[in-house]
Amino acid sequence: MELARNSVWSVNDSELLKDGLYRLLDIFQDVESVILFSLDDSSATVRPIAVSLESFIELISGRNAKQAFYELPSYLLVDEENISDDHVGRRDKNYDFIKGIVFDRTFIFDYSTKKRSPKLARYSEEIGVDRKSLARLLTLYWRNGQDKMALLPAFSNSGGLGAERTPTTKPLGAPKQPRTTAVDRAAKFIVSADDKKNFKKALKKYYLKESGLTLVKTYKNLLKDSYSKEIKLAEAIGIPPQVPTEKQFRYWHKKLFSKELTIKKRTSENDYLRNKRSVLGSITDISYLIGAHFEIDATVADVHIVSELGSQYILGRPTIYIVVDRASRMIVGMHVSLYHASWRAARQALTNCFLPKSDYCKSFGIEIGDSQWPCAHIPKELVCDNGEMIGIQPKKALTPMTQLSFTPPYRPDCKGVVEKRFDILNDEVVHELLGTTRGGLVVRGSRDPRKDAIYTLREVTAEIIKAVLEHNRSIFDDLAFSSPLLVEHDLSPTPINYWKIHLAKHKHELQLANSDEVIARLLPSAEVSMTRSGIYFNGMYYSCADVEERNLASVARSSGRWKLEARIDENTTNYIYVRLDKNRKFIKCYLLPRSRILGDKSMFDAAFIQDWLDTKKELTPISTTSIDDHRHRQEVTRQAKRRSKIAENVSFKDKTSNTRQRRKEELEATTNIISSDSETSDTNVSPYSSPLGNKIIPLPKGRKRRTNGGGS
Structure with missing residues (x-):
């Protein structure tokens, strides 16, 4: 063990020294002694102690003496420039008093071993300073580290700083002072x-x-x-x-x-934890690997939209779902819909998160490669709130793939990364669109934002996708201090660079997603019908190569329609996933030309068409003309029944016999009389040779029906 000058030692269970802290002032090799100064003695004058070097080493070897630390008073730990001139003058003056004797090793040894020190007395007479004053200065010098700063005046606690004073008959503090001499202030109250x-x-x-x-x-x-x-x-x-x-x-x-x-x-406990507690750390401090935690949350977009099938129909504000990787701040999935925050909308966002993004962006007219949004993975843990994700259905669908983690109620700060992404998207794109509510900052009397709504759900989604792609390419300063890989490879601290370099260096917690499993587990299920015109769903018809090869539409035409299980991607009407057989996977079926009016639209527009059709049916269940016709028909029926009562006594045989003659008589009675001669001659004359006038053109006669026995 090294015995260094000015080092501090803690002594315990020793017969040589009292227990406590000691500063090693000096080592005398010629007499094999060390000079120790007690730091626990708070007296104004404390003498050092001389002990045998061998004995002190034995204390160290026996672990009765260990190197320790002595904390200097705070008033000594200041910069030289921050010390006032008055204090510097006092310090230097005191140092000048002792510098002539403190470096005298003979004096230090005598002062440590003898009761009387004549050398200190003689030195005090030479410089004209009291001996006790010198002893006090030497004590401060040895106690506070053996340098000039040890003699700095200890005025930091002057005036009883921090101590509570008890007033007697005179109040504490400054007295009340009137602003003018014309008024006398009341006596100051003494607080007891x-x-x-x-x-x-x-x-x-x-x-x-x-x-x-x-x-x-x-x-x-x-x-x-x-x-x-x-x-x-x-x-x-x-x-x-x-x-x-x-x-x-x-x-x-x-x-x-x-x-x-x-x-x-x-304040309440929730409000304190959310808004008033200290923020010394961040949730990203313990989550620097991509894929360790994905955060998911939803918010209502600050913009009103209109229907794609009719701009006069305002649909309200859509719901935005965002999935964010906590470590890289990468937006790994999203979904914009007209559904409120629910498992139905959340599963669409998770499907988008787990599958490649190029086809999704292409459906909104944005051409990208998979490398521009390289997120098609399942995280180790999915962080969500106590809302739509806490039900039985999410657990059944997601637990086999990932672990669900729920934040406490009313604690959005526990998933602050995804909450911050909503603010970024609002500032970057949503609040710049016509029809925006700007987060509810509407001044009374201002124009209703619904009057300015012009964007459809598809257009708003496309703009948000562009903002997400730009976000993933943006520089975030915090990422530069999250991982050394960005600096080592000279990459800008962007989410996409953070994602790619950690994926390339195998520093992640990601799991590759199986597209068939994601489609079967997460996309909303639906029941479709196999019909003569294709696979029918919500007013639209779909087909695929398997349907045409197996000629299933022809089978449905002959044998009748049947039900099939399907999965619906609500972002687009262009395709659905259908399971043709229960033991086969879901097959992608595309929209047929007969339903092209709904092509390149979302499932919400198809639902809107159905709702619109229902409203029209509800508006006019039947026409008013049909009501009048129905009443007229009933009146005619009543008159006919009254006429038929006259012939009730006539037999059915008499009623049906000689029908041709009666038809001829009916014609002669209700039209012009036609003779048999003129009838024959008229058949040889073209009807276009003269105006018809009152003539009747007979039709060709049909062949005579044969009766089977017993008829007349």
Whole structure:
């Protein structure tokens, strides 16, 4: 063990020295001794102690002496430039007094081993300074580190700093000073121990509670509760009452209760943890590997949209789902829909997160390669709130693939990365669109943002996708301090660079997603029908190569339609996933030309068409003309029934016999009379040779029907 000058040692269970801290002042090799100074002795004058070098080494070997640390007073730990000239002068003056003797090793040895030190007495006479004063300076010098700064004046605690003073007959602090000589101020109130108890009681009762009163109102209630007699008596006499002032009350409020306690008492636990607690760290400090934690959350977009099938129909504000990698700040998945925050919308965002993004972006008219948004993975843990993700269905769908982690209620700060992404997207794109609500910052009397809505869901989604891609390419300063890989490979601290370099260096917690499994587990399920015209779903028809090869539409035409299981991607109507057989995987089926009016649209537009059709049916269940026709038909039926009663006695045979003759008679009675000769001659004349007038053109006669036995 090295024995260094000025080192500090802790001695325990030793017969040689008392227990405590000692500073090693010097080592005398010629007499094999060490000079120690006790740091636990708080006396103004303390003499060093000389012990045998061998004995001290034995203490160290036996672990009775260990090297320790002595904390210097805070007033010594200052920069030379921050010390006042007066203090520097005092320090230098004191150092000049002892510098002629403190480096004399003979004096130090004698001073440590002898009761009397004649050399110190002679030196004090030479410089004209009292011997006891020199002894006190030497004690400060050895105690505080054996340098000039050890003699700095200890004025930091002057005036009883931090100590509570008790007033007697004279109040503490500055007296009340009138602004003019024409007015006499009331005598200053002396705060006693009983007054402090009243202060505590009033503060706990009115101020230190959630939604408590202000200090001003608390002070007034204090006077009403504890000093009402003094105030009434002073008012009767006509003098100022002897009560604590508001300034005194405020002062003792700070003295009696700490700021931290005041903050905790005046707010709820959730509000304190969310908005008022100290933020010394971040959730990203323990999550620097990509894929370790994905955060998912939803928010209502700050913009109103219109229907793609009719801009006169305002659809309200869509819901945005975002999935973010906590370590890289990479937005790894998203979904924009008209559904509220729910498992139905969340599963679409997770599907987008787990599958490649090029086809998704292409469906919105944005051409990218998979390397521009290289996120198609499952995380180790998915962080979500106590909302739509806490049900049985999410657990069944996601637990086989990843671990679910739920944040406490009313604690959005526990997934602050995804919450911050919403602010970024709002500032970058949403608040610049027409129809935006700007986060609810609407001034009374201003124009209703719904009147300015012009964008469809598809257009808003496309703009958000572009903003997400730009976000993933943006520089974030925090990423430069999260991992050394960006600096080592000279890469800009962007989310996409952070993602790619950690993926390339195998420093991640990602799991590659199986597309068939993701489609089967996460996309919303639906029931479709195999019909003669294709696979029918929600007013649209789909088909695929397998349907055509197996001629399933022809089978449905002959045998009738049947139900099939399907998975629906609500972002587009261009395709759905259908399981043709229960033992086969889902096959991608594309929209047929007969449903092209709904092509390149979202499933919400198809649902809108169905709703629109239902409203039209509800508006006009039947026409008013059909009602009149129905009534007229009923009246005709009644008249016919009355006529038929006349022929009730006639047999059915008589009614049906000689039908041709009766038809001929009916024609002659209701039209012009036609003779048999003219009838024959008219058949040889072209009907176009003369105007028809009152003539009737006979039609060709049909062949005579044969009756089978017994007929007339």
